[in-house]
Amino acid sequence: MAAGEEGRGPPQSAPEQKANIVWNPHKYCTRAPVTPILYLSNGQMYQLADVKLEPSGTAVISVNDALAAQGIAPYATLTGHVEVRYTWPWDALCVSVRDVDPVHSLIFTYNLQPAASVTAAPSASGLQSSMLEGLWWKQEPNVTGFVSLSNPSTQPISATVQVTDDQANVLGEHTIQVSANGTKLLDLQEMQSSLSNAGGVRVTYAGAENSLLVYGGLEDPVTGFSASLPLHFPPATSVKQVSSSYVAVGMMAGEADPMMLFPAGTRFTPYAVVRNISAQVLSVLPTLYWMEGSVSHSVALPRFTVPPYRAQNLNLDSLISSAGPANFNGSANVTFEYFGQPKSLLMATGSVDQKNTYVFEVHPQGIVESVAKTLSYWSTADGDDTMVTLWNPADEAQDLVFTLFFSGGRYNLPVHLGPKATRMFNISDSILNQVPDAEGNIIPASVREGSAEITGPKGENEHILVSMDAGIYNVQKATCGQQYCITCQGAVDSWVAADPFAVAVGGQTQLTFTVQYHSGTQYDLTGTSNWSSSNTSIGTVSAGLVAGVSPGSLQMSASNDFTPDYFHACYGLNTDFYCPQEQGVSGGSGGTVQVPTDSRIVATTNSYFISSTTSPACPSGQAGWYRTVTKIVTDQTGADIRLDGQSLSEIGTITVPNDLNISSIATGSAVTQGGGYFGDIYTVCSPLCPSSPGETDAIQQIVDVLPNSSTKYYLNGVTIKAKCTGVTANGK
Amino acid sequence: MAMKKVAPVILSIVLLFGSARPQLGGFGSGYDKPLAGFESHREPAIQAILRLGLESKVPIGIIETDEQLCKAKVDVAAQGQTPLQIIAALIAQVSGYSWSVKDGVLSVQPANMPDGPVRLLSIAIPRFAAPEGTLDSQRAILWMQIRGVLEPGEGTAVSVMRSLKAQTFPPIDMSNATVEQILDRIVSRAPGGAWVLFPLPKQSEWRDKLDVRFIAAFSYGEEASKVRDVSCQPYGGNSP
Numbered sequence: 001m002a003a004g005e006e007g008r009g010p011p012q013s014a015p016e017q018k019a020n021i022v023w024n025p026h027k028y029c030t031r032a033p034v035t036p037i038l039y040l041s042n043g044q045m046y047q048l049a050d051v052k053l054e055p056s057g058t059a060v061i062s063v064n065d066a067l068a069a070q071g072i073a074p075y076a077t078l079t080g081h082v083e084v085r086y087t088w089p090w091d092a093l094c095v096s097v098r099d100v101d102p103v104h105s106l107i108f109t110y111n112l113q114p115a116a117s118v119t120a121a122p123s124a125s126g127l128q129s130s131m132l133e134g135l136w137w138k139q140e141p142n143v144t145g146f147v148s149l150s151n152p153s154t155q156p157i158s159a160t161v162q163v164t165d166d167q168a169n170v171l172g173e174h175t176i177q178v179s180a181n182g183t184k185l186l187d188l189q190e191m192q193s194s195l196s197n198a199g200g201v202r203v204t205y206a207g208a209e210n211s212l213l214v215y216g217g218l219e220d221p222v223t224g225f226s227a228s229l230p231l232h233f234p235p236a237t238s239v240k241q242v243s244s245s246y247v248a249v250g251m252m253a254g255e256a257d258p259m260m261l262f263p264a265g266t267r268f269t270p271y272a273v274v275r276n277i278s279a280q281v282l283s284v285l286p287t288l289y290w291m292e293g294s295v296s297h298s299v300a301l302p303r304f305t306v307p308p309y310r311a312q313n314l315n316l317d318s319l320i321s322s323a324g325p326a327n328f329n330g331s332a333n334v335t336f337e338y339f340g341q342p343k344s345l346l347m348a349t350g351s352v353d354q355k356n357t358y359v360f361e362v363h364p365q366g367i368v369e370s371v372a373k374t375l376s377y378w379s380t381a382d383g384d385d386t387m388v389t390l391w392n393p394a395d396e397a398q399d400l401v402f403t404l405f406f407s408g409g410r411y412n413l414p415v416h417l418g419p420k421a422t423r424m425f426n427i428s429d430s431i432l433n434q435v436p437d438a439e440g441n442i443i444p445a446s447v448r449e450g451s452a453e454i455t456g457p458k459g460e461n462e463h464i465l466v467s468m469d470a471g472i473y474n475v476q477k478a479t480c481g482q483q484y485c486i487t488c489q490g491a492v493d494s495w496v497a498a499d500p501f502a503v504a505v506g507g508q509t510q511l512t513f514t515v516q517y518h519s520g521t522q523y524d525l526t527g528t529s530n531w532s533s534s535n536t537s538i539g540t541v542s543a544g545l546v547a548g549v550s551p552g553s554l555q556m557s558a559s560n561d562f563t564p565d566y567f568h569a570c571y572g573l574n575t576d577f578y579c580p581q582e583q584g585v586s587g588g589s590g591g592t593v594q595v596p597t598d599s600r601i602v603a604t605t606n607s608y609f610i611s612s613t614t615s616p617a618c619p620s621g622q623a624g625w626y627r628t629v630t631k632i633v634t635d636q637t638g639a640d641i642r643l644d645g646q647s648l649s650e651i652g653t654i655t656v657p658n659d660l661n662i663s664s665i666a667t668g669s670a671v672t673q674g675g676g677y678f679g680d681i682y683t684v685c686s687p688l689c690p691s692s693p694g695e696t697d698a699i700q701q702i703v704d705v706l707p708n709s710s711t712k713y714y715l716n717g718v719t720i721k722a723k724c725t726g727v728t729a730n731g732k
Numbered sequence: 733m734a735m736k737k738v739a740p741v742i743l744s745i746v747l748l749f750g751s752a753r754p755q756l757g758g759f760g761s762g763y764d765k766p767l768a769g770f771e772s773h774r775e776p777a778i779q780a781i782l783r784l785g786l787e788s789k790v791p792i793g794i795i796e797t798d799e800q801l802c803k804a805k806v807d808v809a810a811q812g813q814t815p816l817q818i819i820a821a822l823i824a825q826v827s828g829y830s831w832s833v834k835d836g837v838l839s840v841q842p843a844n845m846p847d848g849p850v851r852l853l854s855i856a857i858p859r860f861a862a863p864e865g866t867l868d869s870q871r872a873i874l875w876m877q878i879r880g881v882l883e884p885g886e887g888t889a890v891s892v893m894r895s896l897k898a899q900t901f902p903p904i905d906m907s908n909a910t911v912e913q914i915l916d917r918i919v920s921r922a923p924g925g926a927w928v929l930f931p932l933p934k935q936s937e938w939r940d941k942l943d944v945r946f947i948a949a950f951s952y953g954e955e956a957s958k959v960r961d962v963s964c965q966p967y968g969g970n971s972p
Contacts, residue, residue, distance in 0.1 A: 615903060616873045617861035619880020622887060630896065652891055660887050664879055668868045668892035679894040681869050685876055686887030700891050722889055 033086065034093065036061055038070075039150070040080040043181035046070045053093075054407060058377060058449050063097075079185045081150035081213065084112065089492070094376035105224030105357050108217045113210060130209045133277035134201030134216055134231040135346040136163075136191055137313055139356050145188035145229055147201060147216040151178040157212050159205035163188050165196035168309040178212065198273050198311035201229065209233055224357035230348050234277040235341035241280070244342055246364040246577075247335045248272070248349035249469045250389030250424060253320065254329030259426065260387070261475050262358065268351040272316040272334065276306040278344030286314070288324045289391070289420055290332040296420040299324050301334075306345070316349075331424055333391050333467075336364060342578075360471055366578030367393045367467060370564055371517075372460035372489035373579065374453045375470055378404070378427050381448035383476045386427045390454065391467040392417035399457050400466060404430060404443060406450030412437040415454075417466070427452075453489075460489050461523055463562070488579040490564035491515045494525075494587045496556065501591035502635065503539065503548040504643050506709040511544040513558035515585050518566040525585075529560040539593045548593035551636055559586035594635035596646070596704040596713040601732050602677065603630045609690070609725075610683070618685035624660075625689075627682045627727045633672065633704055633715065642676040645707035652700050652720075659694020660686035660722060682720065682727040689724035696722045700729070762790045763816045763833065770810045770818050777804040777826045778928070781819065781840055785926045788815040791919040792926035793834075793912070795841040795849050799931075800826050835916035848932040853912035855881050860914050861905040866894045867925050870901055870918055878911060899923045 036048040048066050051059045067078065084095050095112040136145045151157045161174040171190035178184050188201065205212045216229030252268040276282045286301040301319045306312055320328050338345060350361040378386035392398050402413040404427065413430060415423060431443045452470075456462030494515040503509040512526045526544040533541045534555035540547045541556045564580035604627060610616055611623040618624055633641045633648070652665035662684065670678040688694065700718040705711065721728045767788055772780040778794065778801040785792035794801070804826040810818050819838060823831045830843045841849075855878060862873040869892045876888045901921055906914055919925040 612859060615861040615863050615905060617859050617877070619877050619884065619888075620858045621884065622880060624887070648893055650891060650893055652889070654889070661885070662889045663883065663886040665889045665891060668866075668872065668894055670893035670898075671895045673895055673897045677896050679896050681865070681872075681890065681892040681894065683873070683876070683890040683892075684887065685880070685889075687885055688887065696887070696889065698889055698891075702893075720889070720891065 034059075035085040036066075037083040037085065038063065038066060038080060039083065039181045039183065040072075040078060041183040041185070043179050045181065046072075079148065079183050081148075081152070081183050082112065083152065094487075096377075101221070104221040106219055106221060106226040108219075108226060108228065110215050110228075113213060128208060129204060129206050130211070131234065132201075132203040132214050132231045133234045133275070133309075133346065134203065134229055135198070135273060135275040135311060135348055136188065136201055136216075136218060136229055137198040137271075137273040137311070137348060138191065138196075139218075139225055139227070139271065139352055139359075140220065140223065141192075142222060143191070143218050143220045143225055145191050145201075145216060145218045146185060147188065147203065147214055147229065147231075148183060148185045149176060149178050149203070149205075150183040150213040150215075151180060151211075152213060153207075153211060154180045156180055156182075157205055157207055159203060159212055161186055161188075162202040162204070163190040164200040164202070164309070164311075165194050166198045166311040166313075167196070168200065168307075168311075171199065196311070198275070198313045200275055200277075200309060200311055201231070203231070220356065223355060225352070225359060227348070227350070227359050227361055230346050232277065232343060232346055235343050237279065239341045241340050242342060243337065243339050244345075245335060245337045245367040245393075246345075246347065247333055247367055247391060247393065247467050248347070248362040248364045249333045249391045249422065249467050250360075250387070250471070251316075251332050251334060251349060251362055252330070252351040252360060253317070253332060254327075256353070257331075260385075260473070262353075263475075266353050266358065268353050268358070268360070270316045270320070270332065270334070270351050271349065272314040273311065273348045274306055274314065274336075275311040275346040276308055276344060277346055278341045279308050280340055280344070281308065282306045282338045282340045282345055284336050284338045284345065286319070287335045287337070288320055288332055289335065289422065290325065290328065290330060291422050294418065294421070296418060296422065297325070298420060331389070331422065333389075333422055335367065335393075358473070360473070362469060362471075363577055365467055365469070367465075368578050368580065369463050369465045370488045370490070370580050371463055372453050372455040373464075373466070373468055374451060374487040374489065375468065376451050376487060377449065377472075378452055378470065379449045379472050380428045380431060383474045384472050385474075386470055386472050387424060388427065388452070388468065388470045389422065389424045390415060390417060391422045392420060392465070393467060394465045395419050397421075398464060398466065400464060401455050401457055403453045403455065404450055405452060406443060406447045409441060409443070409447075411441050411443045412439060414438070414457075455489075460517065460519060460521065487518070488564060488567040489517055489519060490566040490580050491585045492518045492566045494560075494563075494585040496558050496587040496589035498591075499589035501546065501556070501589055502594050502639060502641060502643075503546050503591065504594045504596065504635075504641055504646075504706045505548045505551060506711065507548050507594075507643055507706050509546050509548075509643075511541070511546055511556060511558075511589060513544060513560070513587055515560070515563055523563075525558070525560045525563065528562075529558045532557050539591070546591070551593055551595045553590065553592050555588055555590050557586065557588040559584065592635065592637060592639060594637075594639065594641050594643075596633045596641060596706070596715055597636045598634045598638070598716040599631050599702055599718065600634055600640075601629045601729055602632050604628070605630060605679075607726070610685070611690075616683060618689075622685040622687050623689040624683065624685040624724060625722065625727050629680050629682070629729070630677055631680050632676050632678070633702075640676060643706070644672050644674070644676060646672040646676070646678075647705040647707075648672065648678055648702055650700055650702045652698050655697045655699055657694065658696045660684065660688050660692060660696040660724070662686060662696040662698070662722065665698055680729075682722070682729065684722040684727055686724065692724055694723070698722065762788055763838065764814050766812045766814050767810065767818070768812070770808060770813070772806050772808040772822070774805045774807065777801045777806045777822060777829075780806050780808065780822055782926055782928075784815060784818055784822070785838065788818075789924055790815045791837045791916070791924055793837045793839045793841075793916060793919070794926065794928040795839070795845070795853075796928065796930050797842045797846050797849060797932075798828070800828055801840070835913060836920050837916040846932075848934065849929055852878075852932065853910060853915075853929070855911045856908055857881065857906070857911065857914060859905075859907050860909060862903065864900050864903045866892075866898050867901055867918065868892055869894060870904060871927075874911070874914055874918070 033050040038046040097110045099108040159176045163171045219226045251270040256262040256266040283305045285303045289298045347364045352359045397418045400415040404411045456464045513529045516522045531541045538552040538554045561584045563585045565582045567580040606628040610626045612620045649669040650667045698720045702715040704713040806825045831840045857877045862870040872890045872892045879888045915927045
């Protein structure tokens, strides 16, 4: 995007709450000024001062302080949304809005939506509508929910919010008008009266997808329970059914890990709630994976079915107890496999302690091969720590490198994962240990935040199959959050060069296919891609090598199915977290198969009067002109044929007028070099010079034989006009 | 006015030079420097001679007055012999030709030289000056001078195409030198070369046959393989 706005998300600011905007540019980004803008619920805009970000740097803005600086009373309870604007070729920032209520141990983290979706304008005709499906659940009876609806456009948008129970029965419906740039916060009061412990939310509004930004949350201020409310666009009815696999990694069960410093007696219970947002029944197979020592174990849990639009709390703890290991205590991963339309199963998974205060949300993610994955943010500041979980879904062991980036450095942590094995670690450990990595790097003890990347040992473009999750938790504040984005490295651009290309009939030229990753690194895929010609009677292509067959225009295409597209996803936006979402890059180049047709002068290197006393010297008693030029052969369209190795010869014929009494013309030969160029020397000497104003004309006929060919191409004749004062070729 | 075709060249040179080879300097020493090996089997004599020049860096001038140098197929298998020894072995297999070293150039010519070539090569050029350029361009300037002597009332136009990266010869400026002396001087400088004068028509026909390539030019370029492309049919007209 040429001028981008990263997107918007909803801050809420109340006297007892702290709303912060946190954003992290990708480590490969250079300094980019970012403009934060706050919109209050009534659409009032407050543009804040620009923020400059270092690559991998993090900036935090206190919404409360920013509003206070604008003269907004700090005791007011406010809602609204955030927009950040910056200019960068792609979505380079991960921006989160983090609402923390330490008094009630509540935390909500919302990640801003990317510019492309934000800029979608509401439907002018009002005919287009969009629908979001959500999933609510009650961890305990007093949990309530809310959705916020922000309108980033300049026209009001009307929306309907429907709340259903686990059987898809409608509990309530709300019609809401959201003013331009305004925000509406809607409490889902129906949840409290419902006997169901799970259900659905459907938000329908006029306009294209994301023309209304919808976020949701679940909370119980009494216990300190808070969690996000997953929302997603349902699959289109035309989408084909496929097999999909998701995994929730790092779900805790039983006693808390002592290294995490939770209060004594803290025990965690895993949970999993699902909702089918497609029109087909889904049959889901959950499988539990856990580690005993260094050995991975798994057990298939009972398969369950979810009718269309129904919600179901799986009571995961009971499933594990009945089918899994007895008295399971530790960390586990749960996979969900189903055959159906992609993105048709909304899932909420995680772990919660017995007091429902500590909620470790785990967002299920698609199991898919990728290249490097990036974790946009980690923190060990102010009592925070970041717990990273890596799981190897493959049947083979994998060696990986987990690299921590921070301001001024990096630190490589080699990770060996056996088949289906899991590894969990706190980033604070790497800081505290002060053990140099293989490159001798350590993380300075003063470092408190940064980003991270998981790669194969061969670098960012090595294909790996790993699931990564991370959570920033704070025992003192009793908060756990995922205020980060996971980015899958991959292609942001691909192209074929030369574009356009030109190749002579019978000649060859090599094209290249290059992909540029989000990191800026370029990879040559010429030899590993599929190439095709739009017209093989004009030209063929193999591994990028184009062969000209007959004159004409054509298109050469290259594609590589195994290169992942760059994917940037932030939790809270995409509950079907397949990273990458797509694979395959392609590119094309238009070109011409050229026929040598003409020639043109590119440059004149010498041009001067000559006589019998100069060099070159005319015969005694004669004078004339000497001119040296650089030329190139042109094709049937007038384009240059930039092909070396063309063998050129010439013949010359004196025509009329012949005022200078020229009776002979000599010829030479050349081979094109340096990109298709050749030289020509025009010399004329006449006994009538320098006094004669006359002119002698000649035709220069150039014959071109292309490399590896015997065919002679007779170029259009060059009209040479010789005078005592100069020599021109085709008037130049 | 009717169009008038005019002859391409009166004199041609066969140029032999190697792009990445050491510069020629004091060519006389090259004659006595043994070659590791030189072999020729059933090869036209003119090609063998030119190839010898190319491989030994010895400047060569060849005057042909008949087809013997093209028709005669020579056999030589020499190891550790000097170019002079090898040329002697080659010419011994060609009836009616001899060799000598003249003006620092290894010259091959008929044992009995006809008047035509002698007269042409003896033409005195008042001043021959050419800027740095390809051997072909300097040869063309020489041809203009010859034309100026033979037909002083007529002018000459020259178009000489050239490869931009072709090896160039240094500037040259000679006064009152014969055509042969100029040719010898041109090919004796780095990077070196050879010239060939093919059989001439009668002097009385020189002007009438100006539109016929009765004296053809050959350029070996920089690859030894070009030697094999030397034509033994010089009457090609003003066409490539």
